[in-house]
Amino acid sequence: MREELFMAGLGGQGVNLAGQLVGRAGMDAGLNVSWFPIYSPEVRGGSSTCTIVLSDGRVGSPTSEHPSSMVLMDTSSAECFAGNLAEGGLLIVNSSLIRHVPVSEGCRLIEIPANQIAAEIGNDRTVNMALIGAWAAGTGALTVDDVARSLREMLPERHHVHMPDNQLALERGAQIAREAD
Amino acid sequence: MQAAHGRGPAVATGIKRVHPDSVVFTYQGDGDLASIGMAEIVHAASRGENFTVIFINNAVFGMTQGQMAPTTLIGQKTTTSPRGRTAAEAGWPIRICELLDTLEGPAYIAREALTTPPRIRSAKKSIRRAFEAQLAGEGFGIVELLSTCPTWWGMDPLEAIRHIDDTMVEHYPLRVFRDRPAAHDRPAGQQEEAGSDA
Amino acid sequence: MNEERRRVFISGNEATAEGGIAGGCRHFFGYPITPQNKIPEYMAEHLPPIGGVYLQAESEVAAINMVYGASSAGARVMTTSSSPGIALMQEGLSYMLGSELPAVIVNMVRGGPGLGNVAVAQSDYWLSTRGAGHGDGRCITLTPYSVQELHNFTAGAFEIADRYQNIVMVLGDAILATMMEPCELIPRREMEPPGRPYAVGPHEAGERERNIVNSLWVDFDAMEAVNIRNEERYARAAAEITDWEEFGSDDPQVLLCAYGISARLCEGAVMRAEEAGVRLRLLRPKTVFPFPTVPIREWSERVDAMLVVELSMGQFVEDVRLAVEGRCPVDLLSRAGGNMPTVSEVLAKVREVAAKAGVAV
Known part of the structure; x- marks a missing residue:
């Protein structure tokens, strides 16, 4: 098993945190993982990307030329990166912000209205969770329960009050992904 | 011309000695000037190098993302003083203007704060005076500017401005410490005039 | 415990x-x-x-x-x-x-x-x-x-x-x-x-000779000592304490040499070696001083060529060449300034190196 996930979005959208969650959840599920960030020079507002490799063998290169899955959170990320997806890969986009994205033949596209989901939950910091939920269900690399459990472990105790919101966002995203398949 | 961290005064010395008629200034933060570049600033000031130093003091390392600076106040939390700076662990915050005021070399030393319009106007006057001193060949001038760093102080901009006016100026009084030709310009054997303050 | x-x-x-x-x-x-x-x-x-x-x-x-x-x-x-x-x-x-x-x-x-x-x-x-x-x-x-x-x-x-x-x-x-x-x-x-x-x-007084820590040796022989x-x-x-790890084919045609993050890229290349059609092995030093001269010298007698991958313009490759002493060709793939070769680029270079050394690809 080898999954190469590439995530991109605007600074402040929680790209890196969501990526770290996937890495952490992969570790907790007994896989070898790496989380590799590239920062743009701006602390905030610039684009933010990370690559997560999950493998039951060696990780090898922590970078990926053609990721097997992608989570893209804003229009400029969709324009820049969608074309790098591997043949037969899974593309998950935040359809609240991304109106159109070119998809190569043989690739799967799942559109998640993540901002809308977060707004319905009433917690705008759950945008990334809706997308990660969809990624988990869409790839089957990890279960939504795996991810939720690891999130609880990762979060400092004082943030545990947000767990129900996060869990709800994960599940909404996963549900849409399952229906899309 | 980009100097290495803290070495601005040394690089400026080299430039000024080659081109004495050029206006030369350095722009240095508190980590740069008061920590790694302390040796360079003290010796440049002591030599009365005829250039101007603009010294931005916001009591924190901003570029490396919020570590303790030598000017960080007692009790101030930074990423490397996570429980707040204590004198027992890290010593006291350094007052650069007062320190340089012990030297004969400088012609102009002032501390200003970039907070209210009157204070900003006053800062502008001091900067002008420091450059005039350079143009007149009077020697080394430094203007310390107390500035905000909302990001690493964990404050919003208005709170940060108030923090300077309410707290920082207690440790760093606003003052023109010196406004006179460099001591080495005075004829030898002559008594220094009483009161070096302006 | x-x-x-x-x-x-x-x-x-x-x-x-x-x-x-x-x-x-x-x-x-x-x-x-x-x-x-x-x-x-x-x-x-x-x-x-x-x-x-x-x-x-x-x-x-x-x-x-x-x-x-x-x-x-x-x-x-x-x-x-x-x-x-x-x-x-x-x-x-x-x-x-x-x-x-x-x-x-x-x-x-x-x-x-x-x-x-x-x-x-x-x-x-x-x-x-x-x-x-x-x-x-x-x-x-x-x-x-x-x-x-x-x-x-x-x-x-x-x-x-x-x-x-x-x-x-x-x-x-x-x-x-x-x-x-x-x-x-x-x-x-x-x-x-x-x-x-x-x-x-x-x-305590008399417990031991007093220690002096310094690096000043005026006497020539003391300095030389x-x-x-x-x-x-x-x-x-x-x-x-010389240490290294090897990974890949037991009968390699091309040996990759890399350390640190470059070795991760090369590990990725070995995992995809069949794409290059070349039998590939990675030797990655865990110590570079002391340098694993002996295993590199031994491999130089058995492989057709070596490829060094480093994120500098040819520093590490010098130690590899000193170990190889001309027994086989040693080529270099380097990137700098924050750039890294992709695994595909490593594999393309492997094919080129192998072809130059006369390996049927």
């Missing part, structure tokens, strides 16, 4: 800092520089509560001299920095080699020369392996290639430094520093009371 090791998901910087504490280090002196700031921040957070000392020096020049002082007083001590900061420390490193003192230095290498940038690079290979400041003396240099190895190698570096009374340099880079991976934490070793036979410090002792150390280290 609880031998169950806690597995955590942490950055290379954090793993390095915790590795230092695990290795018994309780004295840390440093100065902020990107991309390794998480290390001093971690030390500031964790050392004081366990009775350790964290001090932010006023410069790297000062930091390394504080390390010098603490080491001469017999403490397990470390500092960490990145390329320009390591350059500033050269004076202090040289004095420590001259005084035959142990210390652990971590360099999270970034782009250069000059101010460069804060992206990944391996361009301090010579700076690390060829000496430390002026004079005859070398840094024992370890080259981890994962977050786990940053942790393990940093922890182990103190034993090596003590065994040879020599500086040990842990050579990381901007990616290893910032990337996160699972890491099994080594239990924290207790601090040893500072009281080494060579160290200065309090002692230091140089000879250092060379003997390096010969012993070569026999005792």
Whole structure:
């Protein structure tokens, strides 16, 4: 098993945190993982990307030329990166912000209205969770329960009050992904 | 011309000695000037190098993302003083203007704060005076500017401005410490005039 | 003792800092520089509560001299920095080699020369392996290639430094520093009371000769004796601690040589070797001083060609060529400035090298 996930979005959208969650959840599920960030020079507002490799063998290169899955959170990320997806890969986009994205033949596209989901939950910091939920269900690399459990472990105790919101966002995203398949 | 961290005064010395008629200034933060570049600033000031130093003091390392600076106040939390700076662990915050005021070399030393319009106007006057001193060949001038760093102080901009006016100026009084030709310009054997303050 | 090791998901910087504490280090002196700031921040957070000392020096020049002082007083001590900061420390490193003192230095290498940038690079290979400041003396240099190895190698570096009374340099880079991976934490070793036979410090009158730590040897023979002792150390280290890992085909046509983050890319290439149609093996040094000369020499008699991959313009390749002594062609794939070759580019270069060496691809 080898999954190469590439995530991109605007600074402040929680790209890196969501990526770290996937890495952490992969570790907790007994896989070898790496989380590799590239920062743009701006602390905030610039684009933010990370690559997560999950493998039951060696990780090898922590970078990926053609990721097997992608989570893209804003229009400029969709324009820049969608074309790098591997043949037969899974593309998950935040359809609240991304109106159109070119998809190569043989690739799967799942559109998640993540901002809308977060707004319905009433917690705008759950945008990334809706997308990660969809990624988990869409790839089957990890279960939504795996991810939720690891999130609880990762979060400092004082943030545990947000767990129900996060869990709800994960599940909404996963549900849409399952229906899309 | 980009100097290495803290070495601005040394690089400026080299430039000024080659081109004495050029206006030369350095722009240095508190980590740069008061920590790694302390040796360079003290010796440049002591030599009365005829250039101007603009010294931005916001009591924190901003570029490396919020570590303790030598000017960080007692009790101030930074990423490397996570429980707040204590004198027992890290010593006291350094007052650069007062320190340089012990030297004969400088012609102009002032501390200003970039907070209210009157204070900003006053800062502008001091900067002008420091450059005039350079143009007149009077020697080394430094203007310390107390500035905000909302990001690493964990404050919003208005709170940060108030923090300077309410707290920082207690440790760093606003003052023109010196406004006179460099001591080495005075004829030898002559008594220094009483009161070096302006 | 609880031998169950806690597995955590942490950055290379954090793993390095915790590795230092695990290795018994309780004295840390440093100065902020990107991309390794998480290390001093971690030390500031964790050392004081366990009775350790964290001090932010006023410069790297000062930091390394504080390390010098603490080491001469017999403490397990470390500092960490990145390329320009390591350059500033050269004076202090040289004095420590001259005084035959142990210390652990971590360099999270970034782009250069000059101010460069804060992206990944391996361009301090010579700076690390060829000496430390002026004079005859070398840094024992370890080259981890994962977050786990940053942790393990940093922890182990103190034993090596003590065994040879020599500086040990842990050579990381901007990616290893910032990337996160699972890491099994080594239990924290207790601090040893500072009281080494060579160290200065309090002692009863007549208990021992007074120790003098210095690097000034006016007498020619005394100075030469230091140089000879250092060379003997390096010969012993070569026999005792030279380390490397190999991965891939048992009957390779092309041998890849790379260390650190480049070895991760090459590992990826070996995993996809069938795409190149070439039997491929990776040899990655875990120590580059001492250098794994012997295995590289042995492979040079059995493979058609070697390919070195490094994020510098041809530094590490020189040591490979010295080991190979012309027995087979040694080609180089290098990128710099924050750029890295992709695994596909490594494989394309492998095909080219193999074709040049007459391997049917």
